[in-house]
Amino acid sequence: MRAWQRPVIPVLPGRSEAPLVFDTASNGLVAAETHDIARLYVCGITPYDATHLGHASTYLAFDTLHRVWLDAGYHVHYAQNITDVDDPLLERAAVTGVDWRALADEQIELFRTDMLSLRVIPPDNYVAVTEAVEPIARAVSKLWEAGLAYAVESPDAVSDSDIYFDTELASERSPWTLGDESNLDRATMLALFAERGGDPERPGKRHPLDPLLWRAERAGEPAWTSAFGAGRPGWHIECSVIALQHLGRDFTVQGGGSDLVFPHHEMSAGHAAALSGQPLAQLYSHAGMVSYRGEKMSKSLGNLVLVSRLREAGVDPRAIRIAVLGEHYRSDWEWTDAALAGAQRRLGTWSAAFAAHDRGTGEEGSARELLAAVRAVLHNDLDTPAALVFVDRAAEAGVDDNRLVVELLDALVGVDVRAGSARPGAQPE
Incomplete structure (x- = not known):
């Protein structure tokens, strides 16, 4: 699947160092x-519901990492999936009466447009799950043959059984142990597993935390053929397979929002280690959660602030980027009208x-x-946030080489202050 156009990034004099990044593991x-x-x-x-500020915060965090790596002289290979078939998407399509593929296509295009406007460097491999079903099915078969997958009877399935991952056996036989990546105790894992799409109380499972690898076909749901009959991939195995396929084992950084620490990144790491015999990644990095009007920004609460709607209201995407980068990527923080107004003023000051x-x-x-x-x-x-403060001080005091600062902002902050002026006054609805 195509991503979006890559921004031109200036090459600065000298080099950055490889950054120190907080590793959850x-x-x-x-x-x-x-x-x-x-x-x-x-x-x-x-x-669906793309692109809200929580999404933007995560992708801008790792865009910053990408830019620092480039400034350090590294070549970067970036891969990203799209979960374009999953229960939440199918449920939204059913509620709205829209074909799930049409809904996915529409939202993916909106996401591309938002990422382009925010000047996020695109992935080299932008892979939809529906493009990777065959290798995912093969990976599930490999886990089955290794004795690390098992069937659970599915009375509501059209035929066949669901396939689950055996976390306890995988912990014994692979370089991964349940809890390695998340650093959580079992009680917390159980609570989060139930909250975030898991099924700890399902009868027939060997362990409450065993995750789904392959969901047998249900009536009215999309399905693909496999050695286990018709069905579709589980959530965590998709990222394991796409990452291994495009980046190889033990890659540099696995990133995402902090709500993915468990179970998604934990289980993805477990699947990958069982498949490859090596850790999934060297470092696991997570961005904080964004709230709005006192509550965590989420689809279920309906308190999403969408990048596209801010842009439609006349907000300069550069100001959105500055507002997000004004918060440390690991922090939980709240989006406010005041923060946006401050970012717009900042952009105007820098441009001037x-x-x-x-x-x-x-x-x-x-x-x-x-x-x-x-x-x-x-x-x-x-x-x-500290970087933006240094730029503020330089704008107040003046510098001897404005061109270098313009290129610095473009390369490391991702803001081109030459691209017109900020549009003050536009506020989120």
Whole structure:
């Protein structure tokens, strides 16, 4: 599947260091470095209600990582999935009376447009689950042959049984143990599993936390052929297979929102380790959750702020990007009208300070000092709020080389201050 157009990213003088990024698995900062190509996998959307600010926050976090890697001189191989067949999508299609494929296509195109407007670097491999069903089915067969998958009778299925992953056997036979990536106790795992699409109380399972690998066909649902009969992939196995197929085993960073820590990333890591004999990734990084009007932004609560609606209301996408990067990627935070207004003012100030003339009036070497300061804070766990403050100070004091600052903002912050002026006054509905 096609992604979206890649922005042109200036090459800056000197180099960044490989950043230190918080690793959920080890509960500490780890250097996101590699001896070859930096390989990044970020879990993609289920295409409905796209693109809300929670989505944008996650993809901008890992876009920052991508940009710092490029500034460090790395080549980056980025892969992302699209969960274009899953229960929530099918349920939304049924409620709205829209064909599920048409709904997915519409929302994927909207997501592309939003990512393009926010100047997010696109993945090299943008893969829909419906494009990867065959290799996923083969992976389930491989797990079955290894004794790590089993059948559970499905009375409501058209035929055959659902196939589950044996977490306890996989913990014994592979380099993964349940809990390695999430650092959670079993009680918390059980609660989150039930909350986030799992079925801990289903009869016939060997262990309450065993996840679904292959869902046997139900009446009225899409299905594909496999060695186990007609059906479709479970949620976690899709990312394991797509990541292994395009990035290989033990890649550099697995990324996503913090709501994916368990069960999704935990189980994806388990599947991949059982399939390849190696860890899924070297580092597991997660972005915080975004709330709005006092509640976590979520589809179920209906309190989503959509990037497309902000743009339709006249909000400059650069201001949206600045507002999001004004919060640290690992923090849980709240989107407010005041934060957006502040970002619009910031954009206007930067444009006025740096975009009009290549040469500035500040002290000699001040632009290079700003570049070094921004690189230093981005090296330390992608601290974008601190980076924006350094730029604010430079805008107030002036620098000797405006052109370098314009290119710095373009390359590391992802904001081109030359692209017109911010449009003040537009606010979310």
